[in-house]
Amino acid sequence: MKNEKNTAIGTTYTSADKQREAVTKKLKYGSLSWGFAVIVVVLCIAINLAASLLSARLDLRVDITDDEARFFTISDGTKSFFEKLFADNPDWHITIRFLAEEDKVSDNMVLEIARSYESAFVDHVSLEFTDINSNRELWEHYSNVTQTQLTRYHVLVEGEYHTRAVSFANFYLTDSESGDTVAFTGEKTFTAAFVKAGIKESPVAVFTAGHGETLDNGTYVLGDYVGYSAEQLAQANKLVLFDTLYDMGFDVQVVDLNESPLPENTRLIIVSDPKSDFMGYDPENPDAISEMQIIDDVMDNFNVTLIVTVDDDTPELPELQSYLEQEYGLGYVPNVSVTDNDRSIKGSDGLAVLGDIPELLDYTLGSQLVKGFTGDERFVFNSAVKLTVSKNANVYGEDTLIATSPSAVAGGESGSYPLIGYTLRGNAIEDEDGDDTENTEYKTAYLISSTDFLADRYLNRSYGNRDLFESILRKANTIQEYTGVEEVFFVDEGLDITTGEARGWTVAVTLIAPAIIFAVALTVWAKRRHA
Amino acid sequence: MFAIYKRELKAYFISPIGYLFVGNFLAVSGLLFSICTLQRQESSSVADYFQYLIYAFAILLPLLTMKSLSEERRTKSEQLLMTSPVSVTGIIVGKYLAALSVFGAVLLANSLNFVLLEKFGNANGTLILSNLICLFFIGALFLAVGIFFSSLTEDTLVSAITSMDVIFVMLAVNFLSDISISWVKKIVDFISVLARYEPFTYGILDVTSIIYYVSLAAVFLFFAVRVYERRRWA
Numbered sequence: 001m002k003n004e005k006n007t008a009i010g011t012t013y014t015s016a017d018k019q020r021e022a023v024t025k026k027l028k029y030g031s032l033s034w035g036f037a038v039i040v041v042v043l044c045i046a047i048n049l050a051a052s053l054l055s056a057r058l059d060l061r062v063d064i065t066d067d068e069a070r071f072f073t074i075s076d077g078t079k080s081f082f083e084k085l086f087a088d089n090p091d092w093h094i095t096i097r098f099l100a101e102e103d104k105v106s107d108n109m110v111l112e113i114a115r116s117y118e119s120a121f122v123d124h125v126s127l128e129f130t131d132i133n134s135n136r137e138l139w140e141h142y143s144n145v146t147q148t149q150l151t152r153y154h155v156l157v158e159g160e161y162h163t164r165a166v167s168f169a170n171f172y173l174t175d176s177e178s179g180d181t182v183a184f185t186g187e188k189t190f191t192a193a194f195v196k197a198g199i200k201e202s203p204v205a206v207f208t209a210g211h212g213e214t215l216d217n218g219t220y221v222l223g224d225y226v227g228y229s230a231e232q233l234a235q236a237n238k239l240v241l242f243d244t245l246y247d248m249g250f251d252v253q254v255v256d257l258n259e260s261p262l263p264e265n266t267r268l269i270i271v272s273d274p275k276s277d278f279m280g281y282d283p284e285n286p287d288a289i290s291e292m293q294i295i296d297d298v299m300d301n302f303n304v305t306l307i308v309t310v311d312d313d314t315p316e317l318p319e320l321q322s323y324l325e326q327e328y329g330l331g332y333v334p335n336v337s338v339t340d341n342d343r344s345i346k347g348s349d350g351l352a353v354l355g356d357i358p359e360l361l362d363y364t365l366g367s368q369l370v371k372g373f374t375g376d377e378r379f380v381f382n383s384a385v386k387l388t389v390s391k392n393a394n395v396y397g398e399d400t401l402i403a404t405s406p407s408a409v410a411g412g413e414s415g416s417y418p419l420i421g422y423t424l425r426g427n428a429i430e431d432e433d434g435d436d437t438e439n440t441e442y443k444t445a446y447l448i449s450s451t452d453f454l455a456d457r458y459l460n461r462s463y464g465n466r467d468l469f470e471s472i473l474r475k476a477n478t479i480q481e482y483t484g485v486e487e488v489f490f491v492d493e494g495l496d497i498t499t500g501e502a503r504g505w506t507v508a509v510t511l512i513a514p515a516i517i518f519a520v521a522l523t524v525w526a527k528r529r530h531a
Numbered sequence: 532m533f534a535i536y537k538r539e540l541k542a543y544f545i546s547p548i549g550y551l552f553v554g555n556f557l558a559v560s561g562l563l564f565s566i567c568t569l570q571r572q573e574s575s576s577v578a579d580y581f582q583y584l585i586y587a588f589a590i591l592l593p594l595l596t597m598k599s600l601s602e603e604r605r606t607k608s609e610q611l612l613m614t615s616p617v618s619v620t621g622i623i624v625g626k627y628l629a630a631l632s633v634f635g636a637v638l639l640a641n642s643l644n645f646v647l648l649e650k651f652g653n654a655n656g657t658l659i660l661s662n663l664i665c666l667f668f669i670g671a672l673f674l675a676v677g678i679f680f681s682s683l684t685e686d687t688l689v690s691a692i693t694s695m696d697v698i699f700v701m702l703a704v705n706f707l708s709d710i711s712i713s714w715v716k717k718i719v720d721f722i723s724v725l726a727r728y729e730p731f732t733y734g735i736l737d738v739t740s741i742i743y744y745v746s747l748a749a750v751f752l753f754f755a756v757r758v759y760e761r762r763r764w765a
């Protein structure tokens with residue numbers, strides 16, 4: 001029977017064929033039909049579940065935003081930066097925690113770029129969603145950890161050592177004049193937060209001592225605090241300057257360079273109101289400590305910022321002046337005061353000069369430092385000394401961050417004088433083969449013309465001094481320049497159309513094309529009717 | 532299958548249905564486009580326009596599919612089709628592809644409106660493209676729904692209204708995502724047509740969403756084939 005053949009309609013059937021046909025018929029419209037349908041539905045669900053699961057491991061999304069500036073694609077620079085970091089620290093793990101359930105995260109752009117990080121660094125970055133509104137204990141826990149009043153508009157970046165809270169607003173760049181959101185800084189913000197969260201020790205801000213350095217108009221002699229721990233120093237000093245440094249994530253130490261080296265994780269060196277010179281290199285005594293060399297060596301580690309404050313009382317300090325001039329093109333003219341009777345604090349006899357942000361600032365640093373400023377801020381520089389900011393072949397960029405109005409006078413001559421000069425020096429980071437990558441690390445120096453710029457009375461919120469100082473600290477405590485990540489600007493979607501034009505085009509797009517189509521339809525209908 | 536596809540495509544334009552669909556689609560989408568962009572005179576952002584257009588699909592697309600199979604059944608011409616040397620799958624897919632072609636062509640023609648945004652402002656081409664791609668797949672899904680319900684009845688009106696209802700339900704599912712029961716939310720997010728659309732609104736082509744739309748459309752077409760298979764041998 002097995003080999004029985006039926007050739008009735010010219011086709012040869014075996015019993016196996018018959019069996020197969022019977023099953024097919026059953027599947028198509030017989031008793032197994034419903035089962036077959038269920039299998040197809042289950043298969044569809046399985047395919048979608050598999051795709052969802054796969055998308056968590058593989059990036060199944062294609063970013064088609066503008067070629068030049070993709071909003072959700074991690075740049076090659078950032079990738080190579082983290083790949084190197086993760087290769088050196090295989091246990092590094094970052095959790096990006098949104099404070100709402102996944103579908104309730106109010107900022108999809110931030111969520112998307114977070115997903116991109118998760119996909120790009122599968123073994124090192126993961127996403128979590130925690131609804132803090134429904135869990136008071138968690139809210140309190142994370143608020144305490146981050147020292148931030150958390151809302152669902154924050155995202156947490158949890159590293160091995162720190163947890164950083166970043167507001168969604170920090171992922172965008174706003175035009176200070178119009179208030180419009182002009183750019184997305186997702187990659188930049190997350191990259192900076194990752195590094196901050198993953199770094200074991202807080203960055204240290206070092207005040208030098210041993211040269212008569214003082215703070216707050218001579219009230220605090222820094223030499224008295226050498227060797228204090230960060231906690232002791234915090235208890236001993238209730239200066240706004242110190243609070244600002246702590247708030248911006250720095251530990252503060254006072255170091256006499258003759259006695260101890262600078263801490264390994266020094267990110268900021270502040271020379272405040274020096275009265276005597278630093279030790280330089282002595283060719284006759286090459287074993288002697290060169291304080292300038294110590295500072296220079298640390299600066300050469302890059303990602304270190306030097307702030308020097310001087311005033312019209314600062315004497316000639318050849319070693320310090322020479323270092324600042326040669327390395328950074330920054331200088332001051334000892335004992336030459338800058339005064340401004342037209343633009344200064346009332347009652348100060350023109351001594352407490354008010355500075356402005358110059359219109360043209362070098363984009364690489366200056367404009368980023370003052371991007372949130374309206375231009376109406378008052379920056380106070382009491383007893384300011386004349387600064388010089390000169391072109392220097394060694395440096396990447398130099399500029400005047402704050403300047404006087406043209407009515408200022410220095411050394412008998414009126415004009416606009418720099419009140420804060422800054423310099424940026426870059427260094428291309430090399431890859432494992434010794435070739436330059438697109439990543440650059442920077443060291444930055446600021447010369448401030450008034451020691452009172454950082455005094456308590458001017459670091460209150462009435463003046464712009466504190467905001468500017470915070471901005472400088474933010475830059476000093478970030479690796480944003482490190483990876484060369486830029487913000488991605490939105491397309492300007494403005495529409496310039498008059499009411500009349502809008503009405504006219506509304507009629508055109510709504511009526512004309514459909515009218516033509518209906519006319520053709522009528523013609524076809526009429527032709528067919530009378531055919 | 533290609534013969535069915537050609538026949539169906541031709542049928543759209545020798546009867547009023549194709550013209551009605553194209554005319555109404557262009558009129559409705561043109562009006563939505565004007566209201567969301569030109570009339571506001573502020574921004575060339577098309578986010579709102581595409582959102583509203585998806586809801587308009589719920590009414591417009593069943594117009595295209597309502598006659599596909601029900602008309603054949605009403606006029607008894609389906610018996611000719613059933614006995615033709617084309618598989619049921621071929622018939623259903625041919626008709627579906629014809630509807631999809633008309634829809635795709637109208638969606639493309641409708642995109643001419645965006646030239647106005649470039650004329651008076653600055654159209655974000657990539658966002659428009661990603662939205663259009665997703666709308667095409669959503670439309671493909673809705674057409675499959677329409678084909679399935681057209682296979683169930685010989686009354687074109689019943690076919691259209693049932694399709695609209697089901698499409699509205701598919702869209703309304705998204706509103707259930709506010710429910711606080713987490714497993715319900717997860718299911719809702721998984722099956723929501725609009726939730727899957729979201730990445731496309733900011734320029735991300737999400738392959739999992741495309742797989743979802745295509746697989747769901749395939750399921751509805753499969754059901755339509757099942758309905759016809761059963762009827763063929765009943």
